Amino acid sequence: MVRLRVIDASDKRAIARLLASTRGDDPAFERRVRSIVDGVRTGGDRALARFAQRYDGLSGPLEVTAKEMRAAAARVEPAVRRAIAKAARHIALVAFRQIPKHFDFDVAPGVSVEQRVEPLGRVGCYVPGGRFPLPSSLLMTAVPARVAGVRDVVVVCPRPEPAVMAAALEAGVTRFFRAGGAHAVAALAYGTKTIPRVDKIVGPGNRYVAAAKAIVARHCAIDFYAGPTEIVIVAGAGQPAWIAADLVAQAEHDPDARAILITWSRLLADRVVKAVAQRSAGRTIVERSLAANGSVVVTRTANEAMALANRLAPEHLVVDREALVRRPLTAGAVFVGPYAAQAAGDYATGSNHVLPTSGAARFRGGLSAADFVRVMSVQRITRNGLAFLAPTILPLARAEGLEAHAESIEVRLK
Numbered sequence: 001m002v003r004l005r006v007i008d009a010s011d012k013r014a015i016a017r018l019l020a021s022t023r024g025d026d027p028a029f030e031r032r033v034r035s036i037v038d039g040v041r042t043g044g045d046r047a048l049a050r051f052a053q054r055y056d057g058l059s060g061p062l063e064v065t066a067k068e069m070r071a072a073a074a075r076v077e078p079a080v081r082r083a084i085a086k087a088a089r090h091i092a093l094v095a096f097r098q099i100p101k102h103f104d105f106d107v108a109p110g111v112s113v114e115q116r117v118e119p120l121g122r123v124g125c126y127v128p129g130g131r132f133p134l135p136s137s138l139l140m141t142a143v144p145a146r147v148a149g150v151r152d153v154v155v156v157c158p159r160p161e162p163a164v165m166a167a168a169l170e171a172g173v174t175r176f177f178r179a180g181g182a183h184a185v186a187a188l189a190y191g192t193k194t195i196p197r198v199d200k201i202v203g204p205g206n207r208y209v210a211a212a213k214a215i216v217a218r219h220c221a222i223d224f225y226a227g228p229t230e231i232v233i234v235a236g237a238g239q240p241a242w243i244a245a246d247l248v249a250q251a252e253h254d255p256d257a258r259a260i261l262i263t264w265s266r267l268l269a270d271r272v273v274k275a276v277a278q279r280s281a282g283r284t285i286v287e288r289s290l291a292a293n294g295s296v297v298v299t300r301t302a303n304e305a306m307a308l309a310n311r312l313a314p315e316h317l318v319v320d321r322e323a324l325v326r327r328p329l330t331a332g333a334v335f336v337g338p339y340a341a342q343a344a345g346d347y348a349t350g351s352n353h354v355l356p357t358s359g360a361a362r363f364r365g366g367l368s369a370a371d372f373v374r375v376m377s378v379q380r381i382t383r384n385g386l387a388f389l390a391p392t393i394l395p396l397a398r399a400e401g402l403e404a405h406a407e408s409i410e411v412r413l414k
Contacts, residue, residue, distance in 0.1 A: 210227060230257065231258070264298070264301055
């Protein structure tokens with residue numbers, strides 16, 4: 001039976017360990033991943049097939065046909081198909097509001113700037129296929145891409161289950177391949193004869209996937225580095241069983257998952273520790289995760305608790321009351337109130353569950369439809385407009401020592 005360790009917020013060493021990045025450098029592992037990426041980049045389909053057979057257990061064709069997807073989807077329980085359709089609708093509703101807006105704006109007489117929003121041409125969505133089938137992850141990546149207007153949505157998944165294929169049909173996926181790991185990421189980034197090269201790769205995955213995305217990022221855009229999943233709950237009161245259920249739910253993802261409660265109530269801390277021990281008993285992955293990465297931090301005040309939560313910049317932040325979010329927040333996604341279970345965001349609220357981890361919420365939010373478009377400015381200037389701008393341009397150009405820049409303006413106004 002796992003008993004969560006309890007940390008006093010005044011223990012600076014323990015807090016420093018808690019704040020330390022979960023992403024450690026492993027040169028040997030990174031070399032191994034790079035060799036796979038380079039193998040696919042230079043060896044194409046032959047190398048891809050070899051890695052897919054070795055790591056994914058692939059025995060049949062690499063591509064899943066539309067006919068196969070329809071046949072697999074037909075075997076999915078009607079209740080699951082209805083849930084997939086409802087989740088897709090909610091994701092689409094939110095995604096539509098996330099697309100940057102087009103505008104035309106007159107900056108000055110004769111000077112206008114247009115913001116033009118164009119969808120990416122082709123994106124690759126990575127869907128994990130390890131311990132659990134994850135149709136929700138397919139929906140969270142493919143649906144916003146479609147809403148944004150992406151023409152070709154390519155999915156890779158090492159061992160796609162029928163529910164994942166049903167989600168692919170619902171999301172309007174263009175092509176689907178049985179491949180995973182670093183070799184699938186490399187194929188999407190560089191293209192092979194079978195798998196087309198994409199403009200951007202999105203979606204969560206294991207450490208091989210995360211490392212491969214970091215390697216190919218020089219040549220193909222990615223959403224962000226995604227490490228082990230994490231949750232931070234900030235609460236001063238509430239049902240200990242509910243809080244424990246959220247911590248255990250996050251821990252069941254992966255032995256490396258992080259589940260942390262921050263509270264200013266020692267009584268609540270003790271009750272949650274007992275409830276977690278009871279709820280996690282006999283669940284091997286949960287017990288390993290909580291033993292390695294689970295903890296309860298006891299602070300003096302609610303403000304101190306929120307300050308620590310912001311320093312952690314967690315993937316998921318759950319708070320027990322509205323008053324706690326009336327301040328600047330640093331998290332991938334925030335859930336407010338006792339009924340705002342984090343698992344609801346994984347499936348049904350419409351907010352995206354592909355979120356930054358390992359402190360990356362300090363500088364970006366979760367995946368959105370905005371990740372699937374290019375925003376560019378279109379500038380129009382008349383002669384009078386250029387004359388109006390010249391007193392601003394010429395001194396700045398010459399202050400920077402760029403005489404030819406200044407001359408390019410003056411030659412037009414002579």
